[in-house]
Amino acid sequence: MIETRLERLLLQLIAPVIAIAFAAVLAAIILHFTGADAGMVLGEVVAFGTTPASLVAVVNKATTFYLAGIAGAIGFRMLLFNIGIDGQYRLAVFFAAVVGASVSLPPVLHVAFIILIAMVVGAGWAAIAGYLKVTRGVSEVISTIMLNAVATGIIAYLLAPGRLAEQAEGSNNIRTTPIPTSGWFPGFDVQGREIFGFTAVAALMGIGFWILLNRTRFGFELRASGLSLRAAAVSGVDSKRMIFITMLMSGAMAGLVGIPQLLGSSHQYGLDFPAGFGFTGLAIAILGRNHPLGVAFGALLWAWLERSSQILDLLGVSREIVTIMQATIVLSVVVAYEVVRRVNVRRQQKLVGRTAPDPGDLEVGGTE
Amino acid sequence: MKSIAKTFVTSVWNRWWGKVAVGLLLLSVVADVADTPDLLSRGAVSASLRFAVPIVLAGLGGLWAERCGVLNIGLEGMMIIGTWMGAWAGYQWTPWVGVLAAIAGGALFGAFHALMTVTFGVDQAVSGIAINVAALGLGRFLSSIFFEGTPGGGISQSPHVGQIMSISVPGLERLLNPVAQWEIIVLSDLAELLLGMTLGVSLLTVLAAVLVVGSWWVLFRTSFGLRLRASGENPAAADSLGVNPNRMRYAALTVSGGLAGLGGAFLVTVASSIYREGQVAGRGFIGLATVIFGNWMPGRLSLGALLFGFTDALRTRQETTMTALLIVGSLMFAFLAIRAYRTGNRGATFGYTVAAVGLGWWFLGLGVVPSEFVGFAPHLTTLLVLSLAHQKIRPPQGIGVPYRRSEAT
Numbered sequence: 001m002i003e004t005r006l007e008r009l010l011l012q013l014i015a016p017v018i019a020i021a022f023a024a025v026l027a028a029i030i031l032h033f034t035g036a037d038a039g040m041v042l043g044e045v046v047a048f049g050t051t052p053a054s055l056v057a058v059v060n061k062a063t064t065f066y067l068a069g070i071a072g073a074i075g076f077r078m079l080l081f082n083i084g085i086d087g088q089y090r091l092a093v094f095f096a097a098v099v100g101a102s103v104s105l106p107p108v109l110h111v112a113f114i115i116l117i118a119m120v121v122g123a124g125w126a127a128i129a130g131y132l133k134v135t136r137g138v139s140e141v142i143s144t145i146m147l148n149a150v151a152t153g154i155i156a157y158l159l160a161p162g163r164l165a166e167q168a169e170g171s172n173n174i175r176t177t178p179i180p181t182s183g184w185f186p187g188f189d190v191q192g193r194e195i196f197g198f199t200a201v202a203a204l205m206g207i208g209f210w211i212l213l214n215r216t217r218f219g220f221e222l223r224a225s226g227l228s229l230r231a232a233a234v235s236g237v238d239s240k241r242m243i244f245i246t247m248l249m250s251g252a253m254a255g256l257v258g259i260p261q262l263l264g265s266s267h268q269y270g271l272d273f274p275a276g277f278g279f280t281g282l283a284i285a286i287l288g289r290n291h292p293l294g295v296a297f298g299a300l301l302w303a304w305l306e307r308s309s310q311i312l313d314l315l316g317v318s319r320e321i322v323t324i325m326q327a328t329i330v331l332s333v334v335v336a337y338e339v340v341r342r343v344n345v346r347r348q349q350k351l352v353g354r355t356a357p358d359p360g361d362l363e364v365g366g367t368e
Numbered sequence: 369m370k371s372i373a374k375t376f377v378t379s380v381w382n383r384w385w386g387k388v389a390v391g392l393l394l395l396s397v398v399a400d401v402a403d404t405p406d407l408l409s410r411g412a413v414s415a416s417l418r419f420a421v422p423i424v425l426a427g428l429g430g431l432w433a434e435r436c437g438v439l440n441i442g443l444e445g446m447m448i449i450g451t452w453m454g455a456w457a458g459y460q461w462t463p464w465v466g467v468l469a470a471i472a473g474g475a476l477f478g479a480f481h482a483l484m485t486v487t488f489g490v491d492q493a494v495s496g497i498a499i500n501v502a503a504l505g506l507g508r509f510l511s512s513i514f515f516e517g518t519p520g521g522g523i524s525q526s527p528h529v530g531q532i533m534s535i536s537v538p539g540l541e542r543l544l545n546p547v548a549q550w551e552i553i554v555l556s557d558l559a560e561l562l563l564g565m566t567l568g569v570s571l572l573t574v575l576a577a578v579l580v581v582g583s584w585w586v587l588f589r590t591s592f593g594l595r596l597r598a599s600g601e602n603p604a605a606a607d608s609l610g611v612n613p614n615r616m617r618y619a620a621l622t623v624s625g626g627l628a629g630l631g632g633a634f635l636v637t638v639a640s641s642i643y644r645e646g647q648v649a650g651r652g653f654i655g656l657a658t659v660i661f662g663n664w665m666p667g668r669l670s671l672g673a674l675l676f677g678f679t680d681a682l683r684t685r686q687e688t689t690m691t692a693l694l695i696v697g698s699l700m701f702a703f704l705a706i707r708a709y710r711t712g713n714r715g716a717t718f719g720y721t722v723a724a725v726g727l728g729w730w731f732l733g734l735g736v737v738p739s740e741f742v743g744f745a746p747h748l749t750t751l752l753v754l755s756l757a758h759q760k761i762r763p764p765q766g767i768g769v770p771y772r773r774s775e776a777t
Contacts, residue, residue: 081493083468138754141441141493142660145653146747153744280498285493318512318523325504330500335488 015340018288019333023325030324036317039201044315049308056193062296062302063199063260064274068281069299070209071253073290075140076282077213077226078083078246082182084129084144086278087151092122093258094155094176097269098164100262101177110183115259122255123248125151130247133238148278150264159271176272185263186307205253206292222246235320257281282332302326370545388671396557398695408557412681413564418639420670421576422447422648425631427653427669428583429478429624434659435587436620437600437766442481442494444475445503446625450632454505455526455643457516463530463637465570467630474629475622477503482621486614489770498650500767506646510661515643526643527634535562535574537566570638572630577626584666596620600764603771613771628652657750662764676746683742691737693745698727704756 028038048054068085075082082088096118105113111129129147132138158164163176187194213219225232225242234238257277258269266273284302286296380386392408399408428445433440440446453473458466477499484495508523520528540562547559579702587593596616598606603613631651636643654676662669682693705720730737 040733083497130757132751136755138751139660141439142657143751146657146744146751149650149653149747150744150751153740156740156743157740206379282494282497283501317510320505320509320512324502324509327498327502327505331484331490333493334490334494335484335680338489 008180011340012289015336016297016333018336022332022336024329024330026320027325030321031317034317036315039315041312041315044311045308048311049304050091052191054307056190056195058300058303058307060196060198060260060264061306062299063196063202064257064277065280065284065299065302066202066296067205067253067260068277069284069295070205070292071250071257072281072285073288073292073295074209074253075248075250076290077284078228078242079229080133080243080246080250081141081282082126082129082144082148082247082250082253082254083141083278084126085201085257085281086276087144087148088122088125088251089257089277090155090273090275091125091151092118092255093262093273094159094269095121096255096259096304097176097179097262098103098158099266100179101268104180105182107182110180111185113178114183114263115256118255118257118259119252123252126247126251126254130244130251133247134244144233159269165270172342173270173272175268175272182269183263183346185260186368187264191273194264196260196264198264202256202260203296205256206296210292218245248362255282269345283326286330287333301329374586392557392561394696394699396767398692398699399557401695408560410560410564410567412678413561414568414671415681416674416678417565417569417573419680420653420674421570421573422631422634422639423654423658423676424576424580424670424675425627425634426652427658427673428579428666429474429627429631430656430659431583431662431664431666431669432596432620432627433478433481433589434767435600435664435764435770436596436617437493437603437771438481438485438617438621438624439496439560439768440478440481440621440624440628441493441656442477442503442652443624443628443655444648444650445496445500446477446628447632447635447648448503448507448654449473449477450629451636451643451647452510452526452632453629454633454636456510458633458637459518459527463532466529466637467532467633469737470629470633470636471626473631475626478621478623478625478628479618481625482618485621485770486488486617489772492768492770511643511645520642524645526636529641529643531641532570532572534568534570536568538664540566570634572638573633575630576634577628580666580670587666594632596609597764599771600766603766603769607771607773614773617771628655631655654746654750657747660763661750661753677747679742679745679749680696683739683745691731694727694731694737698724698731700724701727 011284024042028042031038031041049058058173068089070083071088096114099117100110100114103110103113125147126144129138129140129143132143133140147350159174159176161167165176166171168175185197187197188199202278211219221232221237221242224235225237225239229239232242258273261274262269280302284298287298287301288296303328305322309319312319312321373408379392395408426447429443429446450470450473454463454466456466456472457469481495481499484490484498485492486642511521511526512523515526516523518527522525544559544563547556550556585593587597595606595611596619598609598622599613599616606613606616632648635647635651640647655673656673658676661672667747679693701724705717705724708716708720741746
């Protein structure tokens with residue numbers, strides 16, 4: 001009685017479905033207690049979330065989330081908690097904006113150069129945590145939290161008029177000089193609205209991540225180390241080298257998080273640049289079980305929830321209920337995976353018990 | 369003669385109060401040389417204390433959790449819940465009710481963290497992250513329901529909350545004020561230090577001090593503490609001796625959350641008199657750092673928190689005072705360089721010398737530390753401490769590993 005692929009897939013899908021349903025029910029209960037009509041609110045949210053404008057915005061936002069999720073997933077595969085995604089991406093996109101605006105290159109080359117800068121800065125910032133982990137045994141959870149604060153300070157210092165930024169005319173915003181049009185990434189036109197061109201690159205990154213994991217020796221060693229660091233080390237995997245490289249890769253991917261926004265619409269880094277994707281990335285990676293497809297699903301769900309929440313304020317409901325829902329989804333999905341795993345183990349034990357030979361037969365076999 | 373003096377110096381240095389004394393001496397001399405009397409004034413001392421208390425409480429929360437084998441990244445979120453609950457109950461009834469509500473709210477989330485990590489086997493960091501995210505959302509969401517429409521309240525802040533009473537040691541001011549005014553190096557600074565520590569001290573600060581000693585006593589001098597720590601070092605072994613590690617983890621995490629909640633209450637009822645969004649500002653994470661800084665011991669943890677409180681307080685005071693710290697840093701690196709030279713570690717000697725000369729040159733050449741850099745001074749200190757002192761650090765062995773009785777090996 002070997003379980004089929006279909007059964008396995010179903011078991012994988014049950015957990016997220018339960019989690020989302022649970023979060024929705026919880027949100028409905030909260031809404032009910034605050035005196036709102038849960039059914040009406042849900043209807044309005046779905047109606048608003050499925051307008052063409054919303055869908056384009058969701059895809060754009062999901063691109064950013066996807067990159068953050070993949071950055072988190074790379075670390076998770078190696079049992080590394082890269083809490084520093086936030087700092088890595090802000091530092092990366094800041095320097096990419098500054099350097100990108102200061103050089104003049106032909107169109108395609110310019111974009112590639114900016115992307116390269118972002119990846120190098122992100123990887124470099126993550127390398128500090130990787131280096132400390134490998135040589136000094138410092139937990140990456142703590143070091144990356146600290147490095148986030150340091151990154152915030154560095155950007156706050158450099159992003160000031162007279163240093164690397166300028167005061168925007170007619171507003172309080174302080175920003176870097178805009179990147180010339182040769183450094184813009186053209187988008188896809190969908191009924192007059194624009195989807196970031198970088199979405200395609202993000203999808204390629206996901207495919208690349210899958211190939212790296214499943215079709216290369218490095219990926220095999222990574223997965224083996226992620227399952228058991230000690231077992232992998234015994235079979236000849238240099239775990240320190242693996243940890244360091246994984247941290248670099250995670251950082252490089254984190255460096256790309258701000259790029260869709262920078263190359264696709266902002267073209268400069270300012271105080272108003274979106275921030276705080278670090279925990280989002282980790283949450284999405286958890287939701288998607290560190291699989292490129294799962295992460296894509298998680299990113300889309302996350303982006304859809306954030307976009308749809310914008311209607312809530314108009315309905316007199318605080319939109320923070322979505323944040324609570326997101327946290328609930330992450331926790332309940334993990335709990336659901338664990339429960340499903342335990343149920344599965346028990347089911348298999350039962351199956352084995354049913355098909356296993358009678359203990360009496362075993363004894364006979366033993367005497368032969 | 370020489371050897372006696374050397375023995376004396378090393379035996380003083382080897383005790384924690386010896387290091388504190390040397391540190392204070394250094395600060396006192398630097399304050400005099402750099403002409404920044406504000407470095408050790410009573411105002412600076414009491415501000416440091418005020419900034420340190422929430423960090424101490426968060427640190428104690430981290431200590432309780434980690435000693436029992438659970439990493440509590442959710443401290444930040446539990447503090448946020450503490451600030452909100454403290455304000456919500458504090459403005460309706462009295463600040464003390466707010467404090468109790470804050471402890472209860474934090475403890476509830478601590479118990480929730482236990483439910484997730486112990487019962488459901490959720491990764492400890494994942495649960496902590498989720499709690500932080502949820503607390504942020506909850507704070508705003510609950511404010512939109514309970515604070516909007518109240519006088520001065522809104523989605524991002526609460527109405528005015530009363531403050532917890534402050535006390536002073538009677539008679540000490542009359543005794544020490546003259547000494548402080550003599551302006552004698554070290555002695556007058558010591559008087560200022562004592563005055564800063566005894567004048568207008570909030571009752572919650574006193575409570576925090578009691579909790580530091582109390583945590584040490586419970587964790588290291590009672591059988592309950594021994595069982596708790598055993599569950600954090602080797603849960604399977606503890607289980608075999610009749611201790612239920614998972615029950616201990618529930619207890620430890622409830623206490624941990626309560627302490628973090630109390631830290632939040634301090635921010636609302638002492639450090640300010642209002643709940644404001646973003647008020648916790650990463651203090652939970654700093655608290656986590658002090659646990660490592662303090663090598664999982666309450667006393668040293670509090671010293672670390674005081675150090676962080678000190679740098680935090682300096683930021684809010686005169687900018688010139690910060691420059692004095694450059695000398696302190698330079699001297700510290702010079703000391704480390706000499707030590708590394710004597711042990712023959714050339715790479716470290718070179719690194720420390722560069723750092724010492726660099727900071728010294730910064731002080732003489734520029735003389736200004738941008739306020740943005742002061743903001744991450746505690747975080748940078750944590751990184752440096754972690755990377756320089758790791759050989760002496762010994763975390764509980766069971767941190768991060770969920771314990772399932774049926775799967776014990």
